[in-house]
Amino acid sequence: MGIVAAGLFVAVFPGNIAQLTEHRDAFGLDTDRGRVIRLFFQPVLIAWALWATDAVGARRAGACPGGIVPPPLDADVDMTVPTLALNDATTIPQLGFGVFQIPPESTKEAVLTALRAGYRHIDTAQMYGNEQGVGEAIAESGIPREELFVTTKLNNNNHDPADVKRSLRESLDRLGLDRVDLFLIHWPLPTVGDGDFVATWRAMVEAREEGLTTSVGVSNFQPDHLDRIVAETGEVPAVNQIEVHPYFTNDAAREATRRHGAQVEAWSPIAQGAVLDDPVLVGIAGDVERTVAQVVLRWHIQRGDIVFPKSVTPARIEANFALFDFALSEDQMAAINALDTGDEGRRGPHPDVMDIVPD
Numbered sequence: 367m368g369i370v371a372a373g374l375f376v377a378v379f380p381g382n383i384a385q386l387t388e389h390r391d392a393f394g395l396d397t398d399r400g401r402v403i404r405l406f407f408q409p410v411l412i413a414w415a416l417w418a419t420d421a422v423g424a425r426r427a428g429a430c431p432g433g434i435v436p437p438p439l440d441a442d443v444d445m446t447v448p449t450l451a452l453n454d455a456t457t458i459p460q461l462g463f464g465v466f467q468i469p470p471e472s473t474k475e476a477v478l479t480a481l482r483a484g485y486r487h488i489d490t491a492q493m494y495g496n497e498q499g500v501g502e503a504i505a506e507s508g509i510p511r512e513e514l515f516v517t518t519k520l521n522n523n524n525h526d527p528a529d530v531k532r533s534l535r536e537s538l539d540r541l542g543l544d545r546v547d548l549f550l551i552h553w554p555l556p557t558v559g560d561g562d563f564v565a566t567w568r569a570m571v572e573a574r575e576e577g578l579t580t581s582v583g584v585s586n587f588q589p590d591h592l593d594r595i596v597a598e599t600g601e602v603p604a605v606n607q608i609e610v611h612p613y614f615t616n617d618a619a620r621e622a623t624r625r626h627g628a629q630v631e632a633w634s635p636i637a638q639g640a641v642l643d644d645p646v647l648v649g650i651a652g653d654v655e656r657t658v659a660q661v662v663l664r665w666h667i668q669r670g671d672i673v674f675p676k677s678v679t680p681a682r683i684e685a686n687f688a689l690f691d692f693a694l695s696e697d698q699m700a701a702i703n704a705l706d707t708g709d710e711g712r713r714g715p716h717p718d719v720m721d722i723v724p725d
Contacts, residue, residue, distance in 0.1 A: 473499025
């Protein structure tokens with residue numbers, strides 16, 4: 367883009383100079399000094415055109431505020447995604463790629479782009495309707511199965527214990543896998559039917575024991591939900607996937623999850639884009655020369671949560687993976703923590719009243 371603009375500038379610039387020479391008395395362009403000025407400033411202005419157009423392009427691609435482009439990555443910087451230990455003696459990559467709201471017809475290419483960028487953790491769900499696209503991307507990628515971590519989630523219409531393993535087998539067929547690495551209850555649905563998510567949880571554990579999934583966990587469970595399933599079954603979820611972002615840090619659910627020895631996964635990590643124009647975050651992004659999205663994702667990483675941003679734009683998919691060559695200071699972390707607005711910042715449904723069950 368910048369080269370094209372510079373070429374156009376070169377073509378146009380002499381004409382502009384010619385117009386200026388009509389006022390040579392004012393500008394002195396018909397003198398030797400004027401010709402020197404022209405020779406000096408033409409390459410300077412061409413360089414400016416290259417920078418300006420590239421900066422605009424970078425901003426459109428989601429680069430840092432003011433068109434700042436992150437410096438090149440040093441060759442010795444370790445970009446390996448950290449792995450976190452789960453309470454069942456397995457591990458999970460801390461950064462993954464989410465496919466929530468990615469249309470089925472776009473899922474395969476988006477996941478392939480993520481896998482090429484280095485992601486090895488893919489988070490999908492029965493409810494998303496795009497498990498097949500995830501499976502097609504995995505098959506086409508050629509990446510060994512043991513290098514991948516795949517999560518899917520139980521749909522709200524499959525809470526009956528008799529439906530849990532059946533629906534998981536159907537998910538495995540769509541994914542082209544013989545097991546998933548993690549299977550979650552998507553929502554507790556405490557107000558639906560008899561609200562017996564404990565029986566659903568027992569069936570999830572049975573699915574793990576049959577080898578259909580390596581680990582089992584929950585999503586959107588409030589502290590009392592967690593306390594109940596652990597008290598009544600003795601089985602602790604490996605993870606609790608909950609809404610967490612700077613405007614809603616969801617501290618009570620995070621603390622309860624960690625109290626039970628489970629890992630926290632953060633969905634809606636950038637509040638569905640609501641945080642991207644926040645002046646505090648924009649300022650921090652400028653200071654560290656990263657995008658606002660990268661700053662927020664790095665905040666999640668440094669808090670110890672598992673995060674899986676979603677995008678269908680290749681440049682953003684790659685940028686969201688580049689989180690391990692910089693760090694936020696304690697003051698920057700505290701400033702982001704201070705953006706929490708409590709329950710007012712929640713973007714998704716409240717787990718206590720979520721009752722949507724598909725036909």
